[in-house]
Amino acid sequence: xxxxxxxxxxxxxxxxxxxxxxxxxxxxxxxxxxxxxxxxxxxxxxxxxxxxxxxxxxxxxxxxxxxxxxxxxxxxxxxxxxxxxxxxxxxxxxxxxxxxxxxxxxxxxxxxxxxxxxxxxxxxxxxxxxxxxxxxxxxxxxxxxxxxxxxxxxxxxxxxxxxxxxxxxxxxxxxxxxxxxxxxxxxxxxxxxxxxxxxxxxxxxxxxxxxxxxxxxxxxxxxxxxxxxxxxxxxxxxxxxxxxxxx
Amino acid sequence: xxxxxxxxxxxxxxxxxxxxxxxxxxxxxxxxxxxxxxxxxxxxxxxxxxxxxxxxxxxxxxxxxxxxxxxxxxxxxxxxxxxxxxxxxxxxxxxxxxxxxxxxxxxxxxxxxxxxxxxxxxxxxxxxxxxxxxxxxxxxxxxxxxxxxxxxxxxxxxxxxxxxxxxxxxxxxxxxxxxxxxxxxxxxxxxxxxxxxxxxxxxxxxxxxxxxxxxxxxxxxxxxxxxxxxxx
Numbered sequence: 465x466x467x468x469x470x471x472x473x474x475x476x477x478x479x480x481x482x483x484x485x486x487x488x489x490x491x492x493x494x495x496x497x498x499x500x501x502x503x504x505x506x507x508x509x510x511x512x513x514x515x516x517x518x519x520x521x522x523x524x525x526x527x528x529x530x531x532x533x534x535x536x537x538x539x540x541x542x543x544x545x546x547x548x549x550x551x552x553x554x555x556x557x558x559x560x561x562x563x564x565x566x567x568x569x570x571x572x573x574x575x576x577x578x579x580x581x582x583x584x585x586x587x588x589x590x591x592x593x594x595x596x597x598x599x600x601x602x603x604x605x606x607x608x609x610x611x612x613x614x615x616x617x618x619x620x621x622x623x624x625x626x627x628x629x630x631x632x633x634x635x636x637x638x639x640x641x642x643x644x645x646x647x648x649x650x651x652x653x654x655x656x657x658x659x660x661x662x663x664x665x666x667x668x669x670x671x672x673x674x675x676x677x678x679x680x681x682x683x684x685x686x687x688x689x690x691x692x693x694x695x696x697x698x699x700x701x702x703x704x705x706x707x708x709x710x711x
Numbered sequence: 712x713x714x715x716x717x718x719x720x721x722x723x724x725x726x727x728x729x730x731x732x733x734x735x736x737x738x739x740x741x742x743x744x745x746x747x748x749x750x751x752x753x754x755x756x757x758x759x760x761x762x763x764x765x766x767x768x769x770x771x772x773x774x775x776x777x778x779x780x781x782x783x784x785x786x787x788x789x790x791x792x793x794x795x796x797x798x799x800x801x802x803x804x805x806x807x808x809x810x811x812x813x814x815x816x817x818x819x820x821x822x823x824x825x826x827x828x829x830x831x832x833x834x835x836x837x838x839x840x841x842x843x844x845x846x847x848x849x850x851x852x853x854x855x856x857x858x859x860x861x862x863x864x865x866x867x868x869x870x871x872x873x874x875x876x877x878x879x880x881x882x883x884x885x886x887x888x889x890x891x892x893x894x895x896x897x898x899x900x901x902x903x904x905x906x907x908x909x910x911x912x913x914x915x916x917x918x919x920x921x922x923x924x925x926x927x928x929x930x931x932x933x934x935x936x937x938x939x940x941x942x943x
Contacts, residue, residue: 634862641855645845655842655859658835659866665873689873700865704858707779 494579498587502561503594512560516599520553524607538611543672546607546615547627547664550600554631555656557595559649561588562639575709585636585705589698593632600624619674619683626690627667630697631660637701640708666690719922726912726919733759733905733912741905753811755905759913761804767797767917768832772864775857787853788932790860791843792924796917798836805829824874831870835863849935 506512527545531537565571574584604624608615635656642651666686673683737755744751771793778786808826809819820826839859846852898906 637858637862641842641859644851644855645842646847647841647845651842651845654838658831658838659862661831662866662869662873665870669873686873689869693869696865696869697862700862704779704861707854707858710854 491580491583494577494583495587495590498574498584499591499594502587502591505564506591506595512557513595513598515560516553516557516595517602519556520549520599520603521606523549523552524603524610533611538613539676540672542607542611542613542615542675543668546603546671547668549603550596550624550628551631551657551660551664553599553603554596554628554635555653557599558592558632558635558639558656559642559652561592561595562636562643563649566643571709581706581709582702584709585702588640589633589636589701592636593628596628596632597625600628613675615675617674619680620671623667623670623674623683623687623690626687626694627663630663630690630694633694633698633701634659634663637705637708640705644708662693663690666693715926719919719926722915722919722922726916729908729912729915733909736905736908741902742899744902747815750811750814753807755909756913757804757807757811758906759909760800760807762910763913763917764797764800764804767793767800767921768836768864768867771797771860775861775864778853778857779861782850784849784853784932787856788928789925790857792921792928794836794839794860796920796924798833798840800913800917801829801833801836805833824871827874828867828871832863832867835867836860839863 524545527533527548531541531545533541533545565574575581604615607613635652638655638659639652642648642655645651666689670683670686670690673686733755737752741752741755743749771790774786774790774793778790805826808829812821813819839856842859843852843856846855
């Protein structure tokens with residue numbers, strides 16, 4: 465009798481283990497499948513990427529004339545110009561990546577797939593983040609060459625990564641919202657900018673501090689704020705995403 | 712159509728009376744401030760509207776969570792009402808602050824943390840209404856609205872901290888002192904009374920408007936349903 469119970473208990477433990485390990489494995493698989501799908505579609509068409517890149521170069525060009533970026537001004541406004549460029553190019557990419565899903569009915573297909581909704585969210589966030597980072601990785605050296613400034617500092621890279629994570633996480637959630645409204649892509653910047661202001665503010669502050677070469681302690685606070693924002697908003701977006709896509 | 716509840720009628724009258732009383736306290740009863748003069752009297756209504764509007768926004772974030780958990784459209788109507796009334800109150804706060812700032816700071820506007828946070832908060836909730844306007848399906852409208860109000864409610868305090876990175880000149884009248892603040896003052900007993908009267912009056916006015924707005928929302932909902940019935 466006791467043996468039987470023990471056996472049964474052992475069995476249930478084994479099956480429990482099976483169930484508990486499977487979802488994590490399939491979750492990562494689902495996320496990477498979505499990321500892979502987005503990247504592959506992009507490598508074939510190069511629509512999004514080329515648009516974002518050309519757009520951001522044009523913004524830098526406009527800033528050049530609007531602010532008359534001579535050597536003195538450059539020192540103080542470089543961080544601002546860079547982040548404004550990333551923010552605008554970012555909205556372009558976020559809009560496009562969600563509009564593609566909506567237009568061709570892909571979103572419905574994704575929702576029908578037997579995976580967790582948050583896997584779709586994280587997949588979209590990661591692929592959007594990859595696009596944004598690639599664009600940033602091209603804009604930075606171009607800016608460095610055009611304005612003869614060294615932007616390749618490890619601190620700045622970390623700030624850009626942290627800022628992009630927060631921006632893209634909130635942006636993906638809001639883009640999923642705005643493509644389902646009547647005004648569509650017009651709405652995204654209006655929804656995103658006021659909510660993303662803490663990211664942009666602290667990223668600009670940290671970047672300009674790092675570019676000016678101040679000691680790390682002085683930019684510690686904005687960087688901590690960026691990390692806090694990232695953690696809070698990734699969590700909130702992850703928890704509320706299901707409400708955005710459910711029918 | 713259900714008639715207006717008696718309690719609400721009483722509250723309407725009470726709110727109106729309190730507005731008069733508070734105006735009297737602010738304009739007549741409170742002493743004139745020595746340095747700034749008459750313009751300081753704006754402060755009582757400025758504080759009254761700011762207090763209620765901020766509480767209203769906070770309340771709306773709580774309602775977001777309740778709606779997202781229960782999915783009952785009633786909570787959505789409460790939320791819209793709270794945000795709508797708070798939005799107007801906050802606009803009054805900003806306008807009154809601007810009127811005060813012109814003589815006190817010699818400028819209508821400055822990019823001070825509080826002012827900037829106020830402007831961003833106001834924009835968040837304007838965007839909230841633009842979002843709602845673009846969606847026809849009531850359930851989806853409620854879901855999106857709740858999520859956005861929640862995001863806005865969380866980001867506003869972080870914005871405040873982020874702008875703290877830059878310096879502030881906004882005076883902190885109650886419990887606090889900022890050596891860089893310009894236009895601060897210490898209150899006499901009469902001023903304090905006027906302040907509490909204003910706080911009480913605006914809380915009452917807020918509740919009254921809020922209740923009326925909820926009633927309006929319920930009626931709107933009914934009209935929409937009747938319209939749908941006729942169309943069928």
